[in-house]
Amino acid sequence: MIKHLRSAADLDAATATLILDTAAEMAALAGREVKKLPTLRGRTVVNLFYEDSTRTRISFEAAAKRLSADVINFSAKGSSVSKGESLKDTALTLQAMGADAVVIRHSASGAPHRLASWVDGSVINAGDGTHEHPTQALLDAYTMRSRLGRLDGLRVAIVGDVLHSRVARSNVLLLSTLGASVTLVGPPTLIPVDIAAALEPAEPTRGGKPKETSAKVSYDLDSVLPDMDVVMMLRVQTERMQDSFFPSAREYSRRYGLDLARMRKLPEHAIVMHPGPMNRGMEITPEVADSSRSTIVEQVANGVSARMAVLYLLLGGKA
């Protein structure tokens, strides 16, 4: 088993499948009255959050607590970070306190990679800048597999602000590892120009060969929809946009927003996903978000199971 989960590229097909299978067992345990398991008793998991988060932080906290780990929540606000403490000094503090795993969210891409060289415990990337968010990709893959029964050969459209989306990047890497084919859809300004280079994994995978990612690109949502099994809508990340990427919010949602008329173009079995938080009315209309095809609430529940699986597989065995 791997030690850190910094990138979806850390996972080969066998490991990713093991995580999804483990998540399925964890999900079965979530239905019972006593949800707590003694598995990680005495282990400490630190949630190190330099960026705001609702579901990821709560999800990791719930997952660690269900496995009986001790959880320490750290958020940059109200800590010595506001006094100017560096990531390294914070990491050394955590190290001195004996953290077995550090779950980090940071606005700087690559922060988890640096952190992994400073601490002895496992590092789990909970979102770093515009780079990656591997546990989100795992819970998305889990949701697709449990709804549609398979991942191999699945056609997935990832729609919207691909440029700023760590969710899109991790999903492309993981889904192509697991045999799904991904189409990236959005305005040309929000799709990286050299998409092949942009999706090259930061490090070669084990075995030394760079992983192949075979994502296609389209600028026309309507033409793509009839062929898709899954449509994943991305949030337009205005907080990361320093330039204007599209003329107006109204024009964006007219061309790339998912409304009822567009949803009807999807095949009967297709599902609609969104990593949250949603801008209702912008990339997705409330009717679509609340429809029976939407897996948005399911994704949150699956997030806890997927993160329990990751924590168990990284921390459960011999260090």
Add this chain to the structure above:
Amino acid sequence: MASPRADTTIRIILTGSDLHRVVDRIAHQILEKTSGATGTVLLGIPTRGVPLAQRLAARIHAFEGIDVPVGSLDITLYRDDLRLHATRALGKTELPGGGIDGRRVILVDDVLFSGRTVRAALDALNDVGRPSSVQLAVLVDRGHRQLPIRADYVGKNIPTALSESVRVSLTETDGLDEVKLTGGSL
């Protein structure tokens, strides 16, 4: 008998037909000790406890026409030796429809050794319900208990050395029925 000083001795403890007879006997004993297996649930411990539990239920059905609910109880997350080994994949936990509250649960496993698996199973059981009583059925008891645990139904007692290992093969998981004793230098 094989030469006692061979480098790697392999002894067949139970052949396929022995194993079937042993399962039949345990099924009869369960019927006898539980006055007809009423209010009883068989829970197999993965991997090989699960097909054994299914076989016991099938034999009980053949003998008395009673359907005993069968399930499985994975104990991986309750093990006390998780940190001594690489991470283990999880098995399935599937409780029968009626649950286990107020029932007599019979845990089924292939080999009883240190007793730690059974301890973990008792902990796991505690989290999924409150059975009225818990019993233990094993195919092989090889001794060397590290905890005060004993089985209610034993297929075969095999005196072993700690250096030996008992390998249970079942058609469902391994393609044939057999119990072997390997290793050791006796």
